[in-house]
Amino acid sequence: MPTPMPTLAIVGAGPAGLMAAETARAAGLDVDVYEGKGSVGRKFLLAGVGGMNLTHGEPRPAFDQRYRERAAEVGRWLDDFDADALRDWARGLGVDTFIGTSGRVFPADLKAAPLLRAWVHRLRESGVRFHVQHRWLGWTDDGALRFAAPGGELAVRADATVLALGGGSWPQLGSDGAWQPWLATRSVDVAPLQPANCGFDIGWSAHLAERHAGAPLKPVIAHWRDADGREQQRQGECVITATGIEGSLVYALSAQLRHAIVRDGHATLTLDLAPDRTLERLEKDLAKPRGSHSLSDHLRRQAGITGVKAALLHELVDKGSLHDHARLARAIKRLDLRLKQPRPIAEAISSAGGVRLEAMDQGLMLNALPGTFCAGEMLDWEAPTGGYLLTACFASGLRAGCAAAAWALARRTS
Helix, strand or coil, rough: CEEEEECCEEEEECCCHHHHHHHHHCCCCCCEEEEECCCCCCCHHHHHHCCCEEECCCCHHHHHHHCCCHHHHHHHHHHHHCCCHHHHHHHHHHCCCECCCCCCCEEECCCCCHHHHHHHHHHHHCCCEEECEEEEEEEECCCCHHHHHHHEEEECCCCEEEEECCCCCCCCCCCCCCCCCCCCCCCCEEEEEEEEEEEEEEECCCCHHHCCCCCEEEEEEEECCCCCCEEEEEEEEEEECCCCCEEEHHHHHHHHHHHHHHHCCEEEEEEEECCCCCCHHHHHHHCCCCCCCCHHHHHHHHHHHHHHHHHHCCCCCCCHHCHHHHHHHHHHHHHHEEEECCCCCCHHHHEHHHHHHHHHHCCEEEEECEEEEEEEECCCCCCCCCCCCCHHHHHHHHHHHHCCCCCCCHHHHH
């Protein structure tokens, strides 16, 4: 009678879990994927709403540095599966990709659904079994995986387990962070989940919030001080919200802004509202007589400042400075925004925190729970939008799946 294949249970059917399933199945394991929602890859599909930014064309090692404090660790995952490998993998599913003008990589049709459908079909054809509406509840007293399933509670045993449960952003899609206490009670070191790639509260007046929420600020240059006190700057776009500010420029800085708030109780983000004009030119232009023109019309005619930019000046600059051309010019070039707090994690694009990498070995197996591996956004790393998030999720899933397969096969043969 043939020896049965080692079994692997994967909890979570996002990119990390599916990549772990593909890798482990190719290595010869019997693989079951358990997903709490009614279908797989829900957050992956959401990422495709804006055009499916799959990865980024930035070369390494600059690519690795996007992972900040975790650049070395994530870089090792990328050694196994980097952006080029991800594009080759997508091509193997019949999905060609292209690099956009921003360096971001997209499927040729700018859609996520065809890629996910082809992937799930290939996984099913290879023998991977899917179990949806199976919500993980932790472990039984004797170590089996507990699931709330349509037919009632279910206990599952496997030779190895990969947890790919996501972080805490977009909980309605499945990544609700409910796993944190279950791992903590098993002596797994978990850093608190925090919002990443998120907006921040400022506390606008009702007038500004009602009239300008949703208005884009572009182009602007953001100035801020990093953890070492050095001033940094970056040009981009952001959006005024009812409570503060968000958008691609803010998301790119969110980790540094969040750390500043923890350290100082607030963060200061300074905006240059007229990046195409020097301070000297602004002073000269604003010094021209206004005549019968209103201040708003004067700003429009002499400084190109209109709409929400003008509203921000009225919101944040004292009346005396508004009517002093030199001080007004300085405010246009250096307008300080005081950020009070990040928006709630449920609104964030991604999350920081999670299972600390120090609690795992190089194969992403938990030191406290031999045979249990973790992958994806539930690990303690973060990255900006632009394809970096998905790339690390794929790469960590491949590493965890490969290591879980090796572990399970070794246990069966020992």
